[in-house]
Amino acid sequence: MSEFARFTGTTTYLTSPSLESAVNCALALERPLLVRGEPGTGKTLLAEAVSAALDHELIRWNVKSTTRAQDGLYVYDTVQRLYDSRFQDKNVGDIRQYIKLGPMGEAFAAKKRVVLLIDEIDKADVEFPNDLLNELDRMRFTIDELQEEVAATQRPVVIITSNAEKELPDAFLRRCVFHFIDFPTPELMADIVRVHHPDLEDRLAEQAIEAFFELRAMKRLRKRPSTSELVDWIAVLRAAGVADVKLEAALPFLGTLLKKEQDLVAFADQLSGGKRWRS
Amino acid sequence: MYLPFLYELRARGVPVGTTEAVQLARALKAGLHEQSLDGFYHVARALLVHREGHLDDFDQAFLKVFRGVEVESKKVQDELLEWLKKAMPIADQLTDEERALLENLDPEELQKLFEKRLEEQKERHDGGNKWIGTAGTSPFGHSGKAARQGIRVGGPGGGRSAIKTADARLYQGYRQDLTLDVRQMQLALRKLRTYVRIGGDEELDLEGTIAATAKNAGELEVVVRPPRRPNTRVILMMDVGGSMDPFALLCSRLFSAAKKSTHFKELRTYYFHNCVYGRVYETERFTDPVRIEDLLHECGPHYKLILVGDALMAPYELMSPGGALSYEGEERMEGISWLMRLRNHFRKSVWLNPEPPRYWEGNTIENIRGVFDMYPLTLEGLGEAMSHLLRTR
Ligand SMILES: Nc1ncnc2c1ncn2[C@@H]1O[C@H](COP(=O)(O)OP(=O)(O)O)[C@@H](O)[C@H]1O
Ligand SMILES: [Mg+2]
Numbered sequence: 001m002s003e004f005a006r007f008t009g010t011t012t013y014l015t016s017p018s019l020e021s022a023v024n025c026a027l028a029l030e031r032p033l034l035v036r037g038e039p040g041t042g043k044t045l046l047a048e049a050v051s052a053a054l055d056h057e058l059i060r061w062n063v064k065s066t067t068r069a070q071d072g073l074y075v076y077d078t079v080q081r082l083y084d085s086r087f088q089d090k091n092v093g094d095i096r097q098y099i100k101l102g103p104m105g106e107a108f109a110a111k112k113r114v115v116l117l118i119d120e121i122d123k124a125d126v127e128f129p130n131d132l133l134n135e136l137d138r139m140r141f142t143i144d145e146l147q148e149e150v151a152a153t154q155r156p157v158v159i160i161t162s163n164a165e166k167e168l169p170d171a172f173l174r175r176c177v178f179h180f181i182d183f184p185t186p187e188l189m190a191d192i193v194r195v196h197h198p199d200l201e202d203r204l205a206e207q208a209i210e211a212f213f214e215l216r217a218m219k220r221l222r223k224r225p226s227t228s229e230l231v232d233w234i235a236v237l238r239a240a241g242v243a244d245v246k247l248e249a250a251l252p253f254l255g256t257l258l259k260k261e262q263d264l265v266a267f268a269d270q271l272s273g274g275k276r277w278r279s
Numbered sequence: 280m281y282l283p284f285l286y287e288l289r290a291r292g293v294p295v296g297t298t299e300a301v302q303l304a305r306a307l308k309a310g311l312h313e314q315s316l317d318g319f320y321h322v323a324r325a326l327l328v329h330r331e332g333h334l335d336d337f338d339q340a341f342l343k344v345f346r347g348v349e350v351e352s353k354k355v356q357d358e359l360l361e362w363l364k365k366a367m368p369i370a371d372q373l374t375d376e377e378r379a380l381l382e383n384l385d386p387e388e389l390q391k392l393f394e395k396r397l398e399e400q401k402e403r404h405d406g407g408n409k410w411i412g413t414a415g416t417s418p419f420g421h422s423g424k425a426a427r428q429g430i431r432v433g434g435p436g437g438g439r440s441a442i443k444t445a446d447a448r449l450y451q452g453y454r455q456d457l458t459l460d461v462r463q464m465q466l467a468l469r470k471l472r473t474y475v476r477i478g479g480d481e482e483l484d485l486e487g488t489i490a491a492t493a494k495n496a497g498e499l500e501v502v503v504r505p506p507r508r509p510n511t512r513v514i515l516m517m518d519v520g521g522s523m524d525p526f527a528l529l530c531s532r533l534f535s536a537a538k539k540s541t542h543f544k545e546l547r548t549y550y551f552h553n554c555v556y557g558r559v560y561e562t563e564r565f566t567d568p569v570r571i572e573d574l575l576h577e578c579g580p581h582y583k584l585i586l587v588g589d590a591l592m593a594p595y596e597l598m599s600p601g602g603a604l605s606y607e608g609e610e611r612m613e614g615i616s617w618l619m620r621l622r623n624h625f626r627k628s629v630w631l632n633p634e635p636p637r638y639w640e641g642n643t644i645e646n647i648r649g650v651f652d653m654y655p656l657t658l659e660g661l662g663e664a665m666s667h668l669l670r671t672r
Contacts, residue, residue, distance in 0.1 A: 021311070021321035028309050029302055029326075036331060065541050066506065079483045079501060086499050125541065126465050167465070167539060173329035174298055180331040 004028050005054050012195050013042070013049035014188065022179035023050060029177065032136055032158035034168075037181035040226020042192075043161035046181075047117035050159060057114045059156075061103035067124045069131035072104035073141050074150075095145050104132075105150055108139055113154035122162040129172035136175065184227060186213055196231045200238070207245045208234050215257060221266060225257040233257050284344045288327060291336035295327050302326045316345060464536035467658065470665035471511050471583065472542035482506045512545040513537070514578060514625075518588030519550050519563050526633035529656060530587055533631075547578070553592045554614035555621065571617060575624050583668045584621060584628035587656065590647040591634065597643050618650045629664040631656045 007023040009015035015023075023046075026033035035043045051058035061072055077098045084090040090097075101109060107116040121129055135141050136158065140151035160176065162168060184192060189209055193200065208230070216224045225233075233256040237245065242252050250268075251257070258264050288295045303326050312318035320341060328337050487502035494500075515537050517530055537546055549559035549569060559574070561567035597614045612620075622628055630651035632644065639648065647653070654664035 017317070018321045018324065021318065022325035024311055025302075025306055025322055025325045028311055029305055031302070078485065079503075082488065082499055082501055123541070126469070126539075167535075168330075170294075170329075176329070177325050178329050179325055180334060 007050055007053050010049045010053050013045060013052075014191055014195065015049075016188075019046070019179055019181065022177055026159075026177040027157060030155045032160055032176045033179065034160045034162065034173070034176035035179050035181060036162045038183050038226065039163060040228050041181040041183055042227065043181060044117070044119055047115055047119075047159040047161075050157060051115040054113075054115070054157070056157065057110065057112070058117060059103050059107045059110075059114050060117045060119060062119045063121050063123045063128070065123055065125075067128065069128060069135075070102075072102040072118075072132070073135065074099050074101045074105045074143055076100075076145055099143055099145060101150070104135060105141070107156040107158075108141070108150050108152040110156070111153070114156045116156040116158045118158065118160040120162065121160050122168065126167075126169070130169050133172060133175060186210075189213075189227070189230070192227060193231065193234060197234055197238070200234065201243075204234070204237065204243060204245070208237065211245050211251060212257070215251075215267075218267070218270065221258070221263045222260050223258075223263060229257050229259075284323070284340065285327075287340040287344050288337065291333075291340050293328060293333045293336045293340070299327045464533055464661060465540055467661040467665055468536060468540050469542060470662070471513065471668060472509055509542045509544045511543050512547075512578070512582045513543050513585065514547045514549070514574075514582050515585045515587070516549045516551055516555065516559055517586075518553060518590075520552050522589050522591050523633075526589065526656070529633055533587060533656070545582075547582075549574075551588075553588075553596055555586075555617045556614055557612070557617060571620065575620070580624060580626045582625055584625040585664070585668070586621075586628070586630045586651065588630070588632065589634045590630065590632055590644040590653070592643050594643060594646075597646055615646060615650065618647065622650050627668045627670075628652070629654055629667055631661065631664055 004027045008020055035046060037043055081092055081098045085092045107114050139155050140149055142149050186209055193205055212230045236253045236256050245251060285295050285300055303323060306322050312322045324337055328334055482504055484502045484504040491500035491502050550563050551559045558568040558570055630653045632653055633656040636655050652667055654660040
């Protein structure tokens with residue numbers, strides 16, 4: 001095992017000892033790190049922080065429901081090749097120019113060690129994580145069209161994120177170092193808010209955070225606001241010169257926190273009905 | 280040192296095997312735990328636990344094994360190693376080779392050793408066990424003569440040994456594989472996916488291009504088409520409460536499997552009790568009713584209907600108007616008629632029954648089978664039901 005640089009967070013990314021441990025295990029053992037947690041718990045941001053702290057380039061792969069494992073390795077642009085075949089100015093016999101590496105392919109081909117972020121892996125098909133296992137283990141693959149192998153000289157730092165409560169295959173889970181990011185406590189949230197709004201007044205910070213956690217405690221919400229919504233909300237409040245936020249009154253710029261129509265209705269319901277706040 | 284802990288985790292159904300043991304050994308060897316018990320806690324958790332559902336088990340196991348172990352500033356690695364050696368009544372009988380292995384924590388050798396020990400645990404031997412002192416003279420086992428305050432290896436004591444407790448649950452994690460889990464259900468539900476091509480042009484249609492180019496006397500004609508999008512709409516209705524209680528876990532798994540399936544264009548889930556009478560509910564607590572009339576109005580015959588229930592009830596609940604419940608101002612119709620209505624509206628429907636097929640006769644299940652095609656809620660049954668839903672006629 002080679003010496004490795006330890007990760008201890010950055011000035012703008014707050015970590016906990018357990019998160020640092022997990023990252024360092026992944027770095028030292030050269031295994032992918034799987035981070036799970038609710039939206040807004042800083043999973044995506046972690047990859048950026050690791051990349052910044054270690055001074056490695058960050059390569060992102062944002063997974064969508066239609067993403068296939070192959071897309072991460074390379075795509076062969078047959079359309080372009082067909083088009084080019086109509087003109088004489090390009091040598092269509094050279095397939096190489098039509099092979100485009102995907103994010104995983106680029107990460108393997110990189111000369112220096114990089115951080116590869118596979119973001120929201122649970123969005124793809126249930127089989128998707130299993131389809132990646134081989135390449136993640138071996139850190140190499142073959143481009144069939146060229147009969148060429150792409151192999152990592154420096155194993156990339158792989159960070160994979162997934163939302164909580166989605167099931168992932170066992171075989172995949174066993175390859176990864178695992179970390180579950182808890183939703184921030186009010187104290188940690190205060191620190192996170194500080195990072196984003198260093199010169200925020202204490203009173204507004206306190207009130208906003210309190211209102212935010214009260215709101216999250218409402219049971220009828222379909223989509224509970226997350227950290228990024230709180231940070232945005234505070235930005236809006238400050239821009240508008242709001243100095244006080246009170247739970248009892250309707251919250252200003254509520255739309256920044258609650259994005260769904262039903263949730264706004266549910267919120268109004270609970271306020272006007274004089275029912276208990278936490279139903 | 281950490282072998283007892285690994286056993287403890289396994290005992291709690293956390294599937295730690297040689298892969299995990301070896302990773303942990305490598306991490307400790309690299310000093311990732313920074314020689315502290317806290318560090319050990321975080322490192323072990325990151326490497327031994329793979330899903331949040333097991334974090335609590337991890338904590339409990341950790342408390343059980345390490346509570347009272349005094350660490351302070353001492354090197355936890357050495358101490359735990361020492362502890363392990365003492366905890367072995369037959370430590371003297373360890374071969375030099377084995378002892379060297381333990382001290383050096385060589386990953387590969389450790390793996391072999393660990394596997395061997397697991398074998399031995401499986402074969403079970405009462406009294407003298409090799410790892411943790413119980414009835415013997417080990418100073419650390421909790422019923423040993425010299426049991427030291429604070430270091431408990433597990434188990435409530437009083438003759439029941441830690442290993443016995445652990446042993447009883449040692450392979451529970453594997454046994455869970457036998458029941459239908461969410462993932463298996465998800466895979467079965469995948470069969471239902473169908474796709475259509477709609478939306479903006481995005482994807483090369485290779486065959487189309489070749490055909491068009493050939494027709495065009497070799498002049499290239501590129502044909503593109505919209506990408507595939509899921510096209511299956513599913514309605515899942517589930518019986519809850521009463522005789523369904525024993526199947527609650529199984530059913531909730533099916534629900535979450537369906538909810539997690541990304542390949543449905545639409546999934547609606549509803550609950551009912553015993554039989555459908557005029558309404559189904561959006562929640563398990565029977566709030567937010569939805570009238571069947573409205574549902575049929577909103578959902579065309581192309582939706583695939585899946586009902587889940589044991590189909591067991593008192594005959595009058597199925598056969599008399601209004602069934603067990605009745606709603607004011609609503610058409611009073613027998614449960615069985617409501618079921619026929621559903622059946623007649625949708626082109627494709629199935630009933631999944633968690634009750635084993637050997638009980639499917641001489642009760643209301645028989646009546647309901649006359650209405651819906653029924654399949655057992657097993658891996659096989661689920662697969663067949665999905666194939667049935669796909670058959671075009
Ligand atoms: N530990 C943290 N330190 C600093 N900011 C954080 C932290 N966790 C969350 N945030 C804030 O929350 C926002 C959302 O984080 P993000 O990484 O996008 O969440 P996720 O990927 O888990 O949904 C970030 O842009 C940042 O403003
Ligand atoms: Mg994210």
